[in-house]
Amino acid sequence: MRVGLKTLHITVEKLAKAYGLLWALRDLTFDLKPGDLVALLGPNGAGKTTLLRILAGLATPTSGSVHLDGAMLLRASTALRTQVGFLAPGDHLYENLTARENLNFFTSLYGRKNNFDAIDQALRAVNLTDRAGEYVANLSSGMKCRLSIAKWQLLQPGVLLLDEPYGVLDGSGVDLLENFLQGQCAAGRIVIVASHHVSRVLKMASRALILDQGRLTFDEVKREPWPNFDKAFREFLPHGETWRS
């Protein structure tokens, strides 16, 4: 099912998620508009991955709602729901398929015509042309992350969620990722990056959300200087460090 490229709005209202007696998310409310590149920050266990999984439709909230272009995410049409992409380094790739076979499989699954030139081009863009015929199991973590970037470059989702993408990438990989994400936002798509690499992610982000113990403690558009952010984020940094360091 081919879905036309479009810009989307996300509205999150009073979102909460509990695992048993533990509240992973509590009372989150925010809006995201086309072109937003959001840095999702917070300490370990703050609820970042849970929030990303709910936004992707992979987990159901305990209460509250996520609306995608006015339609409730869990009841939205398949075409709308599949406008959300999720990039988690090393995940969502079949280990015993080659890099090219993975791209071929997922593009076919999304109803894209098997365009081998486009796949070759995507592999070239992430510097994996010479590893295209290798099983994903034999690729390094950084290469797997590059392959995931190639995958989403081909699938072009309206909303792209990334869970800690920086940890496994080398310098050129980071450049590649940031160029890709900035390109996505320039095309009016929403990008949310959950990361502990604060200075990196804030360099390109247009807005920051901070989660702490499941609550949204900070939500502002980026500005320079940014005293509110400095104040809000200081307590999550190692002693004596600033996020710019």
Place this chain on the structure above:
Amino acid sequence: MALLRETYLLLWKDLLLELRRRDSLLTMFFFGTLLLFVFHFSFDPAPEKVAAMAPALLWLAFLFTGTLGLAQLFHSERENHCLDALLLSPLDRGALFLAKSCFNLVLMVVVEIVVIPLFWILFNLSSWNLLPQLFLVTLLGTIGFCVLGTITSAITLRARARELLLPLVLFPLMIPVILATIRCMENVLRTGEFGDAIPWLRLLIGFDVIFLTVGVLIFDWVIES
């Protein structure tokens, strides 16, 4: 058409992965033949008695080997959270159900093609002319096993002790299929035709059709909940 295209795509992927790893098929094959040898060395009755016991013994072997295959059914999807990647895609969940059922069916049929003639050889049975009918009944029973097995495998997918839970959930539900298959096979071996077993054959076909339809319709809920 989209359902069939997606089923084919997923089945191709599963078969390709199995051809490369061969873990499910080899395990099932060796376990199936091992059970036959255990049966052979445990008791050595007269051929006419074995003919009466053959359906039950064969289905015992198929149930255990099939359960081994079912335990591995979503292995490639558990690896690297690939199930999430499938759930993010526009894939019809019914196609996932059909592809997994067909994949398990292919593995079991390959094992059965080896195990049934081997049983005849080991127990020195002479009724080779009845094998086509027995294969037909076995195929219908195997379809029921794979269809129900795929549903229960998906239900237990996120359970902590899924390998233990799977047979506990599956085997009671399989009783009608096992009963119908064994009755049909007994009748064929005794009389050379389906004869009195026609109602059991109908039950078997009905079971397959109903659970195949139910699986396609409910798999969305099963896999996402």
